[in-house]
Amino acid sequence: MRSIWKGSIAFGLVNVPVKVYTATEDHDIRFHQVHAKDGGRIKYDRVCTVCGQSVQYTEIDKAYESPDGDKVVLSDEDFAKLPVAEKHEIPVLQFVPSEQIDPILFEKSYYLEPDSSTPKAYVLLARTLEKVERTALVNFTLRQKTRLAALRVRDGILVLQTLLWPDEVRSVDFESLDGVADPRPQEIKMAETLVEAMSDDFDQEQFTDEYQIELKRLLDEAIASGTGKVPEQPELAPAGMDAEVVDLVAALQRSLEASGRRTAGGDGAEAEPKKTAKKAAAKSAGAKTSAGKSSASKSTASKSAAKKTPAKKAAKKAPARKGA
Numbered sequence: 001m002r003s004i005w006k007g008s009i010a011f012g013l014v015n016v017p018v019k020v021y022t023a024t025e026d027h028d029i030r031f032h033q034v035h036a037k038d039g040g041r042i043k044y045d046r047v048c049t050v051c052g053q054s055v056q057y058t059e060i061d062k063a064y065e066s067p068d069g070d071k072v073v074l075s076d077e078d079f080a081k082l083p084v085a086e087k088h089e090i091p092v093l094q095f096v097p098s099e100q101i102d103p104i105l106f107e108k109s110y111y112l113e114p115d116s117s118t119p120k121a122y123v124l125l126a127r128t129l130e131k132v133e134r135t136a137l138v139n140f141t142l143r144q145k146t147r148l149a150a151l152r153v154r155d156g157i158l159v160l161q162t163l164l165w166p167d168e169v170r171s172v173d174f175e176s177l178d179g180v181a182d183p184r185p186q187e188i189k190m191a192e193t194l195v196e197a198m199s200d201d202f203d204q205e206q207f208t209d210e211y212q213i214e215l216k217r218l219l220d221e222a223i224a225s226g227t228g229k230v231p232e233q234p235e236l237a238p239a240g241m242d243a244e245v246v247d248l249v250a251a252l253q254r255s256l257e258a259s260g261r262r263t264a265g266g267d268g269a270e271a272e273p274k275k276t277a278k279k280a281a282a283k284s285a286g287a288k289t290s291a292g293k294s295s296a297s298k299s300t301a302s303k304s305a306a307k308k309t310p311a312k313k314a315a316k317k318a319p320a321r322k323g324a
Helices: 076-080 120-132 185-197 210-225 248-264 274-308
Strands: 005-011 014-022 062-065 071-074 089-097 106-114 134-142 145-154 157-163
Touching (some): 089 145, 106 145, 120 134, 120 145, 134 157
Parallel strands (some): 005 089
Antiparallel strands (some): 134 145, 145 157
C-alpha cells in the first residue's frame, strides 16, 4: 500500500507520528464507455461555455454561486490561505463510549501506521484504547477538507474512520407510519422465535458478491470465445481538438489553401503556389496565343465550309419498313 498522508496524533502532550493508508477498496469490475460501432474509447473534452474553447486542467479554478446568483471564483492560492489547508496534525478531542457513535455516521476508513523508528507511543495509545473500551474523537484534515473522525483499534492497528457532520445526516419522518397499530404480543413472540432460529456469529467470509462472481465468469467466457472482442485500432485525434494534438503543419497548409481560394474568387478552383504560377506564366501566354490562332483558323475554315455546303447531308434514309 501507498500512504496518502503523513502527520501525527496529538494525544495530550504526546505526539504519535503516523502514516495514513486507505483501508478499503471497491472490488466491482470497472467498465469504460466505447463507441458501439467500432469499439473506440469515449473521451470527454472540457469546454468553456463562454468562449467555446477546450480548457486544460491547469487553467480550471473553482467557483461558488450563492442562492442569489452571485458567483465568486477561488484559485488554489486562495484555498492555501485557509488555516487548516496544510494542517498535519490529528488532535484528540475526547474519548467516548464506542456504542454511543451511531453507525450511520461512519463514512470512510483509514489505517494508521507508526512513522518513527521507535513506535512506543503508537503502541501505548493502541493498548490504552483497547483497555478502556472507548473511541477517541479526533479532527482529521485531508485534501482541504476537515472531518470529525473516530480513532479506534482493530487487530492491534489504529483505525481512523471519518464521521459525517450532524447536518449531513438527513432527518426523516415517514407519514406512512403514522397511526399504525402496534404488533400483537403473539406476533412479536413468533418474530423473536424466527430471529433466534436464524441467529449466528458474524463471519464475513461466508458472504459473497454473487453478481460480481457471475459478471467475472461472463467476461472470462466472452474473452475465451472471442465474443464481442474489440480489435486493437489506432486512435485518431477527434475533430476540433486543441492545438496540442493537431498537426500544426497540416492546419497551416489548409489555411493557406483556403486563403488562396478566397483570393482567386472561385469556389472550386484551388490557388497554385506563386512560384509555379510565375514559371508557367510565359508558357501559358504562348499557349493561349497559339490556341487563339488555331481557333481563328478553324473558325474561318468552318465559315468557308458553311458557304459551300448549305446544309449538312441528311442522314441516310432508313429502309422502308415492311408492312405488318
